[in-house]
Amino acid sequence: MQFSRAGDGRERPGSVVDMEWIADPMDAGGWLRERLDDDWSMHHFVPHGFEAYARIFHPAEVRSLPDRAVPTMDEWVRMPDAEQQRLMEQFVDEPASWADAAAAFGTTVHALAQWQHLVRTPTDGDWRSRIAPDGREFSSPSEGEMSPELLAAIARHLVAHTSTPDAGYAALWEGRGGLLGFFGEGPSRGFYEFTDDLAHAQVLGQSFRDRFNNPFRKPKWQPGILSDEISKGPRLELPDRNHVLFAAAPAAFADPDWILDAPWRDREAEGHGFDPSAQHPSILWPADRAWVMVSEIDFDSTIVAGSNELIRAICADPPIEALPIREGSSLHWDADDINR
Incomplete structure (x- = not known):
């Protein structure tokens, strides 16, 4: 489920950016x-x-607090409600680099670093949220996606190292909820709505219960963000991952507002009050195949393959935290031999 909040209603009328579905992706x-x-x-x-x-x-x-360590979950549940409220009002949440985390936990960032080892996660611990010795709480990076702003910073280097900045491809992993239509008993996602109207609340509650109370309901077609034609069409079939493929100029992604032009923009979520958004491409490449960018859905990092000049430029750009990595490397969870 998703919880609605205020969106900004951004639009770019008259945009000439064109991203067309590729019906023969292979x-x-x-x-x-x-x-x-x-x-x-x-x-x-x-x-x-x-x-x-x-x-x-x-x-x-x-996450940090001005006058104390961030409480552990055990400390939090034992805390009086008033104290919880006081602390919530003081939380400061900021982006953190892997270098920031390594400095806090006394570990080392290197090309094969794995987050759970970087933040010294015990065997039975939760690597997604770890409190450092200095009292700050580090939350794990996102997997398979990055912010439009970071993608734009990377794309500016990508377009400078291809002869076809205005022609290329974007592949979307087919498994993101809501992207494609499918046969089922109900939509792949729902949106909670909050209301003071008791009758309306009862109707909303019944609508959710009905989806699960009839196990013999006949599946029917549930539309997705993309059209039925695309949903039922062929995929770019790669090992263990199938993708929907679009023609997309690499230069389009150098602007963080590319999400406003994407055919897979999530307008249904916007209708429920969310800000404009679009699924992050899993694979990008230009028509001349000078490079490939891969944001694998289970990776907390993105790999760019290209020329020596491109890789040096990306790794030297301060807003982008990147390191060269050898061909043939593994990013498996136990690949980090330094932070043990």
Whole structure:
């Protein structure tokens, strides 16, 4: 379920950015499959055959309090309501780099670093939220996506290292809830609405109960963000991941507002009060195949494959936390041999 909040209603009337669905995705993207491996190195998702590779670390988040350590969950549940409220009003949440986390936990950022080891997660601990010795709480980076602003910063380097900045492709993983239509008993997601109207609340409650109280209901077609034609159409089939493929100029992603032009913009969520959003592309590449950017859905980092010059430029850009990574590297959860 998603909880609605105020959206900003942004639009870009008259935009000329054009992203068209590719009805024959294997013709345009089949070359990727030929360069992927069946093992679980990064090349299960990232193609071989490029001069160099960069690992871009997705930002984490850090929470702090001005006069004390962030409470643990056990401390929080024992705390009086008034104290909880006081602390919630004082929380400061900020983006955090992997270098920030490493400094806080006394570990090392390197090309094969794994977040759970970087924040010294015990065997039975939760790596998604860890409190550092200095009392700050670090939350894990997002997987398979980054902010439009970070993508734009990366894309500015990408477009400078291709002869076809106005022609390329964007592949979307098919499994994100709500993206595609499907046959089922109810939508793949719902939106909670808050109301003081008792009758309206009862209707909303009944609508959710009805979806689960009839196990013999016949499945019917549930529309998605994309059209029925696209939902039922062919996929770019890669190892363990199928994608919907669009023609998309790499230059379009150099503007954080690319989400306003994307055919997969989530207008249904906007109708429930959410800000404009669009699923992050899992794979981007230009028509000349000078580089490939892969944001694998289970990776907390993005890999760019390209020329030595491109990789050096990305790794030297301060807003982008990135390191060169060797071809053939593994990003498996136990690949970090330094932070043990």
